[in-house]
Amino acid sequence: MEGKRIDKADAIAGGLFVLFGILFGLQALNLDLGTALRMGPGYFPLILSGLLVLFGLVILGGAVQSDGEPIGRLAWRGMLFILPAPIVFGLTVRGAGFVPAVFLAAFTAALASRRMSLLQAVLLAVAVTIFSTLVFSYALSLPFRRFGPWLPF
């Protein structure tokens, strides 16, 4: 036996789909299933969950005994800074206001590239903030508070 060959990407994908299927299926079981004539809220989702588990198993089955391309490098730094950008915006837009929120979102996202120096990131974020404020707040007059209650002015 020379080590088992397995397509990692397919195996993970298959497993993920099975997991999603089970999670949805368990919740669907708690809903009223109804009958085929009068389907309850759980009927169709339960069928779909079953199908999802089935497809997941097929993918898992196909992953064994096959070589796939490697998954390749992951954008760790990208994930670390890109994904928080909208979250930062969401956490600050009410309290601190539109202007600081845009700045923070752009600044956070800018850090995702290691080719960006800190100074460049700040300058870019300032430029984006000025542009967005002019376009979205003044020109399109979207109803955002430019500065929120967290700030003293």
Add this chain to the structure above:
Amino acid sequence: MELLSDLALGFATAASPANLLFCLIGVILGTLIGVLPGIGATATIAMLLPITFQLEPVSSLIMLSGIYYGAQYGGSTTAILINMPGESSSAVTAIDGYQMARAGKAGTALAVAALGSFFAGSVATLLVAIFAPLLTVIALKFGAAEYFSLMVLGLVSAIALAHGSVPKALAMVTLGLLLGLVGTDIYTGTPRFTMDLPEFADGLNFVALAVGLFGIAEILRNLEGDQDRTVIGASLSGLWPSREDLGRMVGPMVRGTAIGSVLGILPGGGAVLAAFASYTVEKKMSKTPEAFGKGAVEGVAGPESANNAGAQTSFIPLLTLGIPANPVMALMIGAMIIQGIVPGPNVATEQPALFWGIIASMWIGNLMLIVLNLPMIGLWVKLLKVPYKVLFPIIMAFCSIGVYSVNSNTFDLFAVAAFGLLGYVLLKLRCEPAPLLLGFVLGPMLEENLRRAMILGRGDPSVFVTRPISLVLLLLAVAVLAVVLLPQVRRKRDEVFVEEG
């Protein structure tokens, strides 16, 4: 002629100064984002979607159509200049277009693409105007069973045309359908899969899903390499094709338009198929097939016309049946629903100004594209030289603002991040997001029609096979699925997609 008076109404709507302006903004923005490498039409529209919601329904849809054409043309531009097609439908353009660019004929290739697109767009718009009302009449006879079967056919075709493995596409569609069902059940008011979060009661936010799955996942993928691209420094002199080039492009353009118009109506992304079919046809018909792949004008003119014609006619199922033929149309449906329009056959009769306005704006959008873009090609090339590290923070800021502006709900922003992560993971696992989005949009409609059909059929599932139209549609779906799973076809399909990638 009723057609003429309807078209006149459409042009009167679309040509109002405000709507012209929005169409123009849409085309410019669409091209602007679309030329960013690696960002295709779907991602572009997903990211720009929120800014259209502030407008009137007609203006908003006109602007979205403008964005769509712009994004498509932008995708062709990157395909030709840096061999990086943003969307699979312009992948074929990259084959010969990039070779033309390397031979110093970048300007000619771009002009040929633009002219071909414009011709195809004009013809296809006319076709939409003729056939959409006819189909509407048929669509009004559709009952719940027919709708259900039609959607099944649409989803199956989407799978057939997706890249990669069929089981994965099936799983993605199913997951999309399930995600689409999150929220309050319309019949009983029972909350489903909401995890007791009040934010989920109205369902998952469509914009957050689209922006995360397409926009953010793409940005993350582009950040993997984290390096600058090289743009062909080709001179753009000699923009206008020579008389000889023009002569060579007429045939492919006409044939491409015909192929694209027919295939575009098919559910599931006919534009991609159309571009490939057109390329194959041109290569077969050419007296010099060996020139293909080395910068043949025909290889750019044919597929570009075909994919634009297909893009246009894919509006037919959307406008008549309310069923999206591809992910872009799924985004359009999402936009319509948010605007309070129920997509379907009633749009044409109840809101003729909207219906015909959109059709007329297609042609206006295409015209603007060519008038604007030919002189501005130089500018787009400069934009390609803007480093990516500057672009994506701007995109992220705009995405955040855009998503927040839809409902002023901070929860949506957390959802964007979550869907971005999900989208990236799925991309890395080689699962295409397009079938998921289609499933998400169709999920609630599919369930509603299934339930209604079962009630009307007194609980007997044979209602789907005893009604003739429904039976035909289901048989077609089975046939499509069988064909895709046949070993020979599968190999051929893999070859096609390998060639493309």
